[in-house]
Amino acid sequence: MATVNPLKRRGLLFILSSPSGAGKTTISRMILESDDGIGLSVSATTRPIRPGEVDGKDYHFVTDAEFERMVADGEFLEWAHVFGHRYGTLRREVTKQIEGAQDVLLDIDWQGTQQLKQVDPDIVRVFILPPSMEELERRLRSRGTDSDEVIANRMSRAKAEISHWAEYDYVFINDDAEHCRKLVHTVLKAERLKATRRIFLHDFVRSLIG
Amino acid sequence: MATVNPLKRRGLLFILSSPSGAGKTTISRMILESDDGIGLSVSATTRPIRPGEVDGKDYHFVTDAEFERMVADGEFLEWAHVFGHRYGTLRREVTKQIEGAQDVLLDIDWQGTQQLKQVDPDIVRVFILPPSMEELERRLRSRGTDSDEVIANRMSRAKAEISHWAEYDYVFINDDAEHCRKLVHTVLKAERLKATRRIFLHDFVRSLIG
Numbered sequence: 001m002a003t004v005n006p007l008k009r010r011g012l013l014f015i016l017s018s019p020s021g022a023g024k025t026t027i028s029r030m031i032l033e034s035d036d037g038i039g040l041s042v043s044a045t046t047r048p049i050r051p052g053e054v055d056g057k058d059y060h061f062v063t064d065a066e067f068e069r070m071v072a073d074g075e076f077l078e079w080a081h082v083f084g085h086r087y088g089t090l091r092r093e094v095t096k097q098i099e100g101a102q103d104v105l106l107d108i109d110w111q112g113t114q115q116l117k118q119v120d121p122d123i124v125r126v127f128i129l130p131p132s133m134e135e136l137e138r139r140l141r142s143r144g145t146d147s148d149e150v151i152a153n154r155m156s157r158a159k160a161e162i163s164h165w166a167e168y169d170y171v172f173i174n175d176d177a178e179h180c181r182k183l184v185h186t187v188l189k190a191e192r193l194k195a196t197r198r199i200f201l202h203d204f205v206r207s208l209i210g
Numbered sequence: 211m212a213t214v215n216p217l218k219r220r221g222l223l224f225i226l227s228s229p230s231g232a233g234k235t236t237i238s239r240m241i242l243e244s245d246d247g248i249g250l251s252v253s254a255t256t257r258p259i260r261p262g263e264v265d266g267k268d269y270h271f272v273t274d275a276e277f278e279r280m281v282a283d284g285e286f287l288e289w290a291h292v293f294g295h296r297y298g299t300l301r302r303e304v305t306k307q308i309e310g311a312q313d314v315l316l317d318i319d320w321q322g323t324q325q326l327k328q329v330d331p332d333i334v335r336v337f338i339l340p341p342s343m344e345e346l347e348r349r350l351r352s353r354g355t356d357s358d359e360v361i362a363n364r365m366s367r368a369k370a371e372i373s374h375w376a377e378y379d380y381v382f383i384n385d386d387a388e389h390c391r392k393l394v395h396t397v398l399k400a401e402r403l404k405a406t407r408r409i410f411l412h413d414f415v416r417s418l419i420g
Contacts, residue, residue, distance in 0.1 A: 127405075132418065162418060165405075166405070168405055170405055171405040173414065189400070190400030190401070194379060195379060195380055205339070205372065208343055
């Protein structure tokens, strides 16, 4: 078993979803940099490894056959097809972190979130909205060289993703990344304080009233 | 209808319980002083008015017969006997504040909390624990002139109150009032951010994706 925090806190699964371009990646990075208690879990994927990536650090790179075996063996908490490749959140990676009183940040879409909620009702779900669809399109275009067709496709996917906003516990509008980070961080800090997650309370109360 | 905050937020019912002497009153005062978005609701009571108190401001002072009529008419969200008098939280006071996007801080015991949870499952329940029973007794004695018998009675009531800690959403140990206030305030700020309480989100998403 992993090292257990003296506070005996159970780590939580913290999900951040948003349409591509709404700033989820930026917010995730800001949260990970400003908070030692939360980390990413290393996912498995069937997409080819890219230059500079490290197997087992960036992803667990696996073949299609291997991914299928892992699905069949129930090794994933959730998995999804994205642009022709498969990505999955590994049960063993998440369990290891949670038992070590470490929170896990998951950057997944509404489908993965729905799957995860069924496996673990105790997850915390945060959705990031763009301030407007015009601004979202502007951000997608500013990324560089995508064709109008690709942009139109991303905008249509964004609408579909946003239509699931009401399935989330917290929904924020990202018109300023630092303000949005602050809101997400407030939620993370408060969710950690939930009595059900602070396992040490049982022993403490026993020491008080026997 | 009361003035509605432009954010169209629904106010929340924020409950603070603790055994007498654990610091609930201090924490409540600190929260009320440091946060404009939350206020107390004026309760009704059958206890006699004290010098300096104002009817309708400190309490709605009512007769036993009047209190009974109010109970029968369902005017209370919760009510309880405390030291021979009755105290009740008025439905109309709370509704007025919540519809005005104001949060309501309720300083009630586990029985009132149970009653309220049945009426409104959306309440937020915070319990304050003393750091030790010795410290609790020390605090009770430092108040002044209570006899040993009164102290023993309060300690026994404290144990009974603490035994209900697991019925609360958040449970904090008050070994430092300012630290404890910070934790309670983090919870208050995060609970306000729950998507279900931010009614304006419906209109906002409609403006995004129609």
